[in-house]
Amino acid sequence: xxxxxxxxxxxxxxxxxxxxxxxxxxxxxxxxxxxxxxxxxxxxxxxxxxxxxxxxxxxxxxxxxxxxxxxxxxxxxxxxxxxxxxxxxxxxxxxxxxxxxxxxxxxxxxxxxxxxxxxxxxxxxxxxxxxxxxxxxxxxxxxxxxxxxxxxxxxxxxxxxxxxxxxxxxxxxxxxxxxxxxxxxxxxxxxxxxxx
Numbered sequence: 001x002x003x004x005x006x007x008x009x010x011x012x013x014x015x016x017x018x019x020x021x022x023x024x025x026x027x028x029x030x031x032x033x034x035x036x037x038x039x040x041x042x043x044x045x046x047x048x049x050x051x052x053x054x055x056x057x058x059x060x061x062x063x064x065x066x067x068x069x070x071x072x073x074x075x076x077x078x079x080x081x082x083x084x085x086x087x088x089x090x091x092x093x094x095x096x097x098x099x100x101x102x103x104x105x106x107x108x109x110x111x112x113x114x115x116x117x118x119x120x121x122x123x124x125x126x127x128x129x130x131x132x133x134x135x136x137x138x139x140x141x142x143x144x145x146x147x148x149x150x151x152x153x154x155x156x157x158x159x160x161x162x163x164x165x166x167x168x169x170x171x172x173x174x175x176x177x178x179x180x181x182x183x184x185x186x187x188x189x190x191x192x193x194x195x196x
Contacts (some may be wrong), residue, residue, distance in 0.1 A: 040073025
């Protein structure tokens, strides 16, 4: 596990460019857009059986991205003292992860979404034990994936579907019954490339 932590810290020291939902779909990039700031917590939970990534499944009744796999996170509010504060606040609200149990390692490259958000992923370590409590209004499930799975570039695939009448390609990194795709998979792909 110490090797995995060192690998994450080394990854943060490597230069990497921002990513975007448009990376594989440049033709869909709009001419003008206003991006709203958001932050997510890429939480690596240090467990006895190895490091695991904490993810959520969004509630099926939500207007945006229902049922999709996501990091805990959301909009950066005016009273948040930066993306780190927003990511930690959202993780507390969405899954009951106490802020003081997260060691923030740093920021991963930003990611632009097709829904006009600029996401700042915050990489953090969760060293202590806690019991995830999904916030019923937003989260239907909290689960973990082995960190080694999402750091393995061979686990990623490029798939496609029609979105708003246009063919769209995206990264996916499936794990068991969980189909991790879109912005979440693209952020993880960036991390895997940085940690290679």
